Amino acid sequence: MLEDKNPQLTPISAYGEFGLIKHLTENFSFENSSTETAVGDDAAIINPEGKKVVVSTDVLAEGVHFNLGYVPLKHLGYKAVVVNLSDIAAMNATPTQILVSLAVSNRFPVEALEEIYSGIALACKHYKVDLVGGDTTSSTSGLVMSITAIGLEDEENIVKRNGAKVNDLLVLTGDLGGAYLGLQILEREHSVFLANPNMQPEMDGYDYILERQLKPEARTDIKNILKELDVKPTSMIDVSDGLSSEILHLSDQSKVGFRLYEEKIPMDSLTISTAEELNLNPVMCALSGGEDYELLFTISPNDFDKIKNHPDFTVIGHAVDLEQGNYLVARGSGELIALNAQGWDAFLNK
Amino acid sequence: MLEDKNPQLTPISAYGEFGLIKHLTENFSFENSSTETAVGDDAAIINPEGKKVVVSTDVLAEGVHFNLGYVPLKHLGYKAVVVNLSDIAAMNATPTQILVSLAVSNRFPVEALEEIYSGIALACKHYKVDLVGGDTTSSTSGLVMSITAIGLEDEENIVKRNGAKVNDLLVLTGDLGGAYLGLQILEREHSVFLANPNMQPEMDGYDYILERQLKPEARTDIKNILKELDVKPTSMIDVSDGLSSEILHLSDQSKVGFRLYEEKIPMDSLTISTAEELNLNPVMCALSGGEDYELLFTISPNDFDKIKNHPDFTVIGHAVDLEQGNYLVARGSGELIALNAQGWDAFLNK
Structure with a gap:
């Protein structure tokens, strides 16, 4: 034809x-x-x-x-x-x-x-x-x-951002950093293409993180899962701008501080290996990368048993008094590193 | 200071x-x-x-x-x-x-x-x-x-666009054409300014039409007036794109035709004199100018007595069988002129 x-x-x-x-x-x-x-x-x-x-x-x-x-x-x-x-x-x-x-x-x-x-x-x-x-x-x-x-x-x-209480557990759905690293791969291959339109882009093997960037999904499934588990979060937000700035939003609205454990942040193995390939710190990609569209929420510690073995959820920290601030607890050393709002910002990341 | x-x-x-x-x-x-x-x-x-x-x-x-x-x-x-x-x-x-x-x-x-x-x-x-x-x-x-x-x-x-019946009266709030002519004055003076930035713009005396263009109002008052008069329109639309295309929308959704009487179209005297100054047909400005944000609606003929002396309303036509089409009835001659959708269109009027 x-x-x-x-x-x-x-x-x-x-x-x-x-x-x-x-x-x-x-x-x-x-x-x-x-x-x-x-x-x-x-x-x-x-x-x-x-x-x-x-x-x-x-x-x-x-x-x-x-x-x-x-x-x-x-x-x-x-x-x-x-x-x-x-x-x-x-x-x-x-x-x-x-x-x-x-x-x-x-x-x-x-x-x-x-x-x-x-x-x-x-x-x-x-x-x-x-x-x-x-x-x-x-x-x-x-x-x-x-x-x-x-x-x-x-x-x-309905769950708002303002209901987290001291000692509540901080829970995340899915994994983080993939969307940001998918974007880095797309930008790298686009630069190569612009320099030489005859070059074939090297996208093989990056499927998961490319999909996280190009075809993300909203976690509308979580509401029903939580209902089945009989868990109502005390506060909730979506991770559009990076974990760090979302934690600060929950802190600001709920008037509590948070401790986030570096070793608990869930990341896909492809996310980690791609970050290393690009000389980026994988944890920084999770904290500041954004666009993962996972849900971040807090639950009463009494509900821990209900979610602890569920594959969709990871407990990544807990709430403390507001005066104790918001800190990442470093892997191994336990050093406290202040969280700051270097999430993805349309006015700065241009 | x-x-x-x-x-x-x-x-x-x-x-x-x-x-x-x-x-x-x-x-x-x-x-x-x-x-x-x-x-x-x-x-x-x-x-x-x-x-x-x-x-x-x-x-x-x-x-x-x-x-x-x-x-x-x-x-x-x-x-x-x-x-x-x-x-x-x-x-x-x-x-x-x-x-x-x-x-x-x-x-x-x-x-x-x-x-x-x-x-x-x-x-x-x-x-x-x-x-x-x-x-x-x-x-x-x-x-x-x-x-x-x-x-x-x-x-x-709630009133939709689809309830007009044959013989219903077509009613308009306020007057038309002012916003379009206000825009013409603004554009004329802006062109003069661009040609010679020392020229003072001549805006005096155009207050009403400039206000119609620069600070239009939504007729949120009409709902209460109609309620007090015990009138519920059978269909309604706002005049954002010109009277002609709005009548065609009501026709399309209600499956009736309309007769619009040229001599009934309400226009402010400043609108008419400015149109003449600019060598524009005032009626065309009302039909196709747009941005007046008045309300156009139909009522049962039984409700005519309730609205006939109200200063906010003008009966400008009536509904006919769909097969009879949508026509402007010319002043004096009674000639029928087909209404077409030359309203303001963001893709054409650039």
Whole structure:
């Protein structure tokens, strides 16, 4: 079969604003009974069904949060949704709806937006959330995506950042540092490609950390696992900016300090070996790397037996009096190293 | 007193992401009992208090929706909120919360963001809505604002676009065309200024239309007026893109056609005289200009007596069978002119 090597791309202006939104969203179906009406009116209508509404928003900007030189558009759409659902999961709530706003320059054809929306659709399907609104506009340059995520939850299930008590255990889901090291590999291979477009990128063997960077998942599963174990966290946050700054947020809101044990921080063997290959300290990647989207929470010490053998959870520290501050307890020596907020920050890491 | 003519401006990086959001939002207070927690956790918690949740989002991009050469930042913040509240008002619902996302290039100092937030704060106070979340990030160029507005409303009050019936009356609040002509004056004077920075802009006498463009208001008052008059619209939309395209939206969703009477379209005398000064057809400005943020709705003909003498409302047409199409009935001649969707479109009007 003959293939058109240069398929005709469609300029966004061929659709206009309303036609474009309709075109991009017409194949979305709904999973939640709480979604009464969605795209097509001035606003969407959601039936809270007796629950509290939990709502969060995050913006992703080209050249700051992603580089289209190595991030496929479909992955970008998927990840933009995940980042927002992670915030809802961090309230121990169930995400139900999202709204998507895009500002795109005219250098993007309609086909590029279709790719982004195919990733959004995949995430909606995987997490059973409904796309209920959005706005798409042109911009003078670049791509900016802003997503608002809505969750509905019974009041008694919701967990905030401010409930940790002295002696509570600090617990983490999954492992850390992978997303940051995946990014380092992508940037290294992209630099090689820019220097010599004939070089093949060396991505073999880095699958796990590349997936952690390009296709992260929100831990919406944790809420149900904790419910089955009959554990309600006393405070919770998601690890979007690095473990260190998240611990400081819990400390700030709960008015306790924390001790974090270096030897307890869970890391995948590929994360550790890649850090060593790149001459990076693996623990620093976990503390400051960010984008792992795991959940960090505290539980009463009385609940320790319920979670101690569960493969999803690692106890990595405990809460102390606020006056005792927030410190990493070094492996072996037991030396106390002050935690600081060198998490990933969009204004500094450019 | 000596004044520093070149005050030191603060780069955004001096705060970092979390410090910046905290700095910009710490003086916001809450007006609504439904706002349980706001900025400071992974997500805000809203108590729907037995009502349905109405939610909408809009994005404004520099160089597309506004030109910082003549739009003061405080007005931009105010207008960005108003545009979103107008969508909630168009559902006949009461806006209660907003979330604000900003992507800004490093050319903006913290003081510029403070100006935008002072406009956002003013709008929140005026409309009694609470800022409950947001995200602020850097961008590679320009300023993009994305706002999500949330309203809570009893189900029986909510009005969608799809309920208009044949013979229903088409009703408009306020007057049209002013915002578009205000923009023409701003652009004319800005061009003069760019050509000769010593020329004083000639803005005197254009107050009403400049205010319509720079500081529009959302018609959140209409819901209460209609309630007092015991009128529930059968369909409703806000006039953000021009009367013509809004009528087509109601037609599309309600499966009726419309007759719009040219002589009934309400316009301010300054709007008409400015259109004539600029050699523009005033009616075209009303049909296609956009940004007036008035409400367009349909009512049962049985309700005509209830609204006919109210100064806020003008009956401008009526609904017919879908097969009869959507037409403007020309003044005097009665000629039928097809309505088309040449409203303001971010992808075409650049």
